[in-house]
Amino acid sequence: MKTFRPERTQRRRILRAFAALPIAGLPLTTLLGALARAHAEPAAVSDAALTAAAQILNVMDFEPLAKATLPPAHFAYLATGADDDQTVRLNHEAFSHYQIRSRRLIDVSHADLSTQVFGQPWTCPIYLSAVGSMRAFHPDGELAVARAAGAKSALMMLSTVATTSIEDAIAARGTPVWQQLYTTDDWSITQAIVRRAERAGSSAIVLTVDNLTGRNNETLERAKRVDTRDCAQCHVSDFAGYTRRKPMLAGLDLSHATELSPLNMSWDFFARLRGVVSGKLIIKGIVTAEDAALAVRHGADGIVVSNHGGRDEETLRPSIDCLPEVVAAVKRRVPVFVDGGIRRGTDVFKALALGATGVGIGRPYVWGLAAFGQSGVEAVIDLLTRELRQIMRQAGTPTIAAITPEHVIHG
Numbered sequence: 001m002k003t004f005r006p007e008r009t010q011r012r013r014i015l016r017a018f019a020a021l022p023i024a025g026l027p028l029t030t031l032l033g034a035l036a037r038a039h040a041e042p043a044a045v046s047d048a049a050l051t052a053a054a055q056i057l058n059v060m061d062f063e064p065l066a067k068a069t070l071p072p073a074h075f076a077y078l079a080t081g082a083d084d085d086q087t088v089r090l091n092h093e094a095f096s097h098y099q100i101r102s103r104r105l106i107d108v109s110h111a112d113l114s115t116q117v118f119g120q121p122w123t124c125p126i127y128l129s130a131v132g133s134m135r136a137f138h139p140d141g142e143l144a145v146a147r148a149a150g151a152k153s154a155l156m157m158l159s160t161v162a163t164t165s166i167e168d169a170i171a172a173r174g175t176p177v178w179q180q181l182y183t184t185d186d187w188s189i190t191q192a193i194v195r196r197a198e199r200a201g202s203s204a205i206v207l208t209v210d211n212l213t214g215r216n217n218e219t220l221e222r223a224k225r226v227d228t229r230d231c232a233q234c235h236v237s238d239f240a241g242y243t244r245r246k247p248m249l250a251g252l253d254l255s256h257a258t259e260l261s262p263l264n265m266s267w268d269f270f271a272r273l274r275g276v277v278s279g280k281l282i283i284k285g286i287v288t289a290e291d292a293a294l295a296v297r298h299g300a301d302g303i304v305v306s307n308h309g310g311r312d313e314e315t316l317r318p319s320i321d322c323l324p325e326v327v328a329a330v331k332r333r334v335p336v337f338v339d340g341g342i343r344r345g346t347d348v349f350k351a352l353a354l355g356a357t358g359v360g361i362g363r364p365y366v367w368g369l370a371a372f373g374q375s376g377v378e379a380v381i382d383l384l385t386r387e388l389r390q391i392m393r394q395a396g397t398p399t400i401a402a403i404t405p406e407h408v409i410h411g
C-alpha cells in the first residue's frame with residue numbers, strides 16, 4: 001500500500017478536509033497517530049486510509065478505516081459472524097422494512113434526548129454494548145471507550161473478557177459501568193465476578209445467554225489461515241485462549257472450568273444467579289416472547305433483545321424483528337433493550353418506537369476506536385445522537401417519551 005509523510009501543503013489539505021467534516025473534534029494529530037499505527041511508521045499514512053478518513057459522514061464510514069488499521073484476523077474477529085454472515089447483514093437491513101410515520105406541526109424546537117433507566121437519568125438512549133478484548137483494536141482498549149462514554153455520558157457495558165478491569169473502567173468513565181457476565185462452568189468463578197463487579201460499584205449484571213460455547217465462524221477461520229500471527233487477545237476460540245490475560249478473571253482458579261458459556265446453562269442457573277446478584281440482573285440474548293415471559297418470571301430486571309450481532313448462530317432473524325413480541329410479552333414490567341445492526345439515528349428511533357427503552361451498539365464504536373481511539377468512539381456517539389435528534393424533529397417527537405408505536409409501520 002502506498003504511504004506518504006504529509007508535508008506542509010499536504011497537512012493544509014488534510015486540515016481543509018477535516019474542516020469539512022460534520023463531526024467536530026477529531027484533531028489532525030489523532031488522525032495521523034491512528035493511521036500511523038496501521039503502518040508502524042510514525043507520521044506515515046496510506047492514501048487510501050486518509051481518503052477514507054476524509055469521507056466520514058456516518059458511522060459506517062469508520063469501518064473501512066478500522067479495516068485499514070487492524071491486522072486482518074483482528075478485523076475479521078470484529079466484523080464477522082456465524083456461518084455465512086447473513087444474520088450479521090440482516091440485522092441492519094431489517095431496519096429498512098420499518099418506515100417512520102412522521103407527524104407535522106409539532107413544536108420541536110427543543111429536542112430532548114434524555115431518558116430514565118432504572119430511575120437513573122441517561123442523556124441519550126444509546127449505550128455501548130459489551131465487546132471483549134478491546135485492546136486488540138486499540139492499545140487503550142476499554143479505557144478509551146470508558147473515557148469516551150464518560151465524556152458523552154453514555155452507558156458502557158463491560159465484557160467479562162475485557163482487557164481492562166472493572167475498577168479501571170469505572171475510574172476512566174467516572175461513573176459505574178454495567179458488568180456483562182460470562183458464567184463459565186464453575187459456579188465459584190461466577191460468584192467471584194459478581195461480587196467483584198458489585199464491590200466496584202457496578203449497578204447491573206448482564207448475563208449473556210446467546211453465546212453457547214462452540215460458535216462456527218468460518219470467515220474468521222479463513223482470515224486466520226492468512227494472518228497467522230499469534231493473538232494474545234481476541235481471535236482465539238478455546239477457553240484457555242479467551243480467558244488469557246483477562247483482568248476480570250485474574251487471580252481466579254480456572255483449573256476446574258472448561259467453558260465460558262456452558263452448554264448446560266438453564267433457568268435453574270438463572271434462578272441461582274438471581275439469588276446472589278443484589279443489584280439489577282439483566283438477561284442479554286432473548287429473542288422470543290416465551291423466553292421474555294420466563295425471564296420476567298425468574299426475576300430479571302431487564303431484557304436485552306439480541307442475537308449477539310449475528311456472531312453466534314445463523315438464525316436469519318434480525319433482532320429488530322424480535323423486539324415487538326418481547327415487548328408485548330413483557331407488558332412494561334421491566335425495561336427492554338435491543339442491539340444488533342444499529343447504524344443510523346433512524347434505526348435507534350425505530351427501535352424506540354417499537355418499545356425499546358435503550359438501544360445498544362457494538363461494532364460501530366469499535367470501528368471508531370480502531371481508527372481514532374477515544375475520539376473515534378466519541379465521534380460515533382455524536383453522529384448517532386445527531387441523527388437521532390434530526391429524525392425526532394422530522395417525526396414530530398420532541399422527547400423520547402413522545403416516540404410511540406404509532407410512529408413506525410412495518411411494510
Ligand SMILES: Cc1cc2nc3c(=O)[nH]c(=O)nc-3n(C[C@H](O)[C@H](O)[C@H](O)COP(=O)(O)O)c2cc1C
Pocket residue numbers: 077078079091129130131132159160161180208284306307308309310311339340341342360361362363364
Ligand atoms: C468483537 C465483538 C465482541 C463482543 N464481545 C461480547 C462480549 O464479550 N459479551 C457480550 O455479551 N457480547 C459481546 N458482543 C456482542 C455485542 O455486545 C452486541 O450484542 C453486538 O455487537 C450488537 O450488534 P452490532 O455489532 O451489530 O451493533 C461482541 C460483539 C463484537 C462485535
Ligand SMILES: CC(C)CC(=O)C(=O)O
Pocket residue numbers: 132161211242260308311
Ligand atoms: C466469545 C467471547 C470470548 C467474546 C464474545 O462474546 C464475542 O466475541 O462475541
